[in-house]
Amino acid sequence: MPTTSASPAAAAHRRRSRRKAAPPRQPWCCSFGLDPLTAAGRSPLPAPPRARAKQQHARAALSRRIRSPGRVSPIDDPSSSGGAAVSHAAARLSSVSECPPPPAPAQARPPAPSPPLEPVTERTRPTLRMRLMERGVVVEVDEVEKVRWESKAVRKSLKGGRGGEVAVEGRVEVEVFREAVEMMLADEDEAASMRRLARGGVARAISVLEVSFSLMFDKGVNSCLKYLEAVPWDEPEEERIKILLSQHSSYEAASRNLLARLQPQKPTSSAELVVELIDSITKGTNSNARKDLRFLVTGILSSTSVYVKGDKELDKGSIYCICHSCLKCLVEVFEESSDLVHADQTIISVGKGPLERIYKKVEDLNWLLQILIDRQMGEDFVDLWANEKTLSNMHERLSPLIRCELSRISAMIFIAMGSGKLHCNGDKRFSIFQAWFRPMLVDFGWLKRYPKGLNVTMLEEGIGQALLTLTLKQQQVLFMEWFKAFSGQGRECPNLMRAFQVWWRRSFVRSLGSNS
Structure with missing residues (x-):
């Protein structure tokens, strides 16, 4: 038979086709849940009993809690070699553990042979x-x-x-x-x-x-x-x-x-201590500190204060004693200034030192009056201020910058009377108007230019409402006096037109209607 020679290309193809294909390469994997011998999917050979005991002992050592350096662990291992000897740290708590939940049903598995352990000395x-x-x-x-x-x-x-x-x-x-x-x-x-x-x-x-x-x-x-x-x-x-x-x-x-x-x-009584605090403030010399302390004491006395007060009532007599003391000092300052005035000088002007003392005493009197009004004990202050003849007679000879400070005290009384916070009888109300209504008409322009915290609108409303609480005959006298002052001074005088209209209707329009 004739032999045929294969081409080199065909021979190479046959050699490649006879080669076995290599198995695909597996990616590397490490499972922490399996034994290192079974990580690749192979079943391990059964280990001898001594080797199995060593493996279980190693797993038990790894499962213990890792103790941080410098801290005593709350759990002690009874199987450890140090359990027999009690050290100085063992005098601390030996175990703190949460109550375990109810045990889950155990899976059916063949019982593993218990490894031979070394005898451990039990605690006695x-x-x-x-x-x-x-x-x-x-x-x-x-x-x-x-x-x-x-x-x-x-x-x-x-x-x-x-x-x-x-x-x-x-x-x-x-x-x-x-x-x-x-x-x-x-x-x-x-x-x-x-x-x-x-x-x-x-x-x-x-x-x-x-x-x-x-x-x-x-x-x-x-x-x-x-x-x-x-x-x-x-x-x-x-x-x-x-x-x-x-x-x-x-x-x-x-x-x-x-x-x-x-x-x-x-x-001790908190009321007695408050009186001492008030007296200390009125005798203080630092203006900023006095202002802060007044705010502090006012907060303590407030009805909505967060402070718990055992007795809420103040001693009325003690507060009025402080008022008399402040008023006496105020009169003394004006009298000292009037002694320095020459015979031909008609207007009294005081120096910087006496002026600061006047400001100080007026602030104290207004603050004390506010405390008395809040405690519904201010009616006697109306008598005290209405009967102050020395200052009311001296008012015309004082410079406007000084006399308007006196009108601040009157302004606070008029506002309290017009808002119904002072419950005075008719004689007291008319006496305060007789003494200080005319000075208020003169000083109103200065109070508008230098209010110092005074609400001028509330002052106009308070004067008008307080006027309407008097008898119609008394109202007529005061309203006629205001009418003349307002026609000459204009807005330098308080605007009492609304109160005037009410008085006019009550006096003439309604009375004529009732007569007819």
């Missing part, structure tokens, strides 16, 4: 279990006898010397409870306990005090009380301390110093 010392009922947490303590010695509540619950379980009622924070128990176990002096509480702060110390009260832990109570007595608190913390001390009155002797910060041993 009793254990105290404190269960925080609201939190569902159990605190285990080894030093049972020491806790029984420090806590009267535990001593009553545990009759014998052995350990047991104590239920702690109330919503107690776990860390606060740990702190209180650690204070029982630690051999600390008072200074060390104070430093321990200072690290947690005031709020933490109050919580520890509450736990110490519940456990009847006298040493912890005394340490917390001494720490809280030496540091400042805010108002919410103060309320917590008050509640705790009121609930545990048996510790009154230990909390005497702390109670002295909350309530005076001999309570």
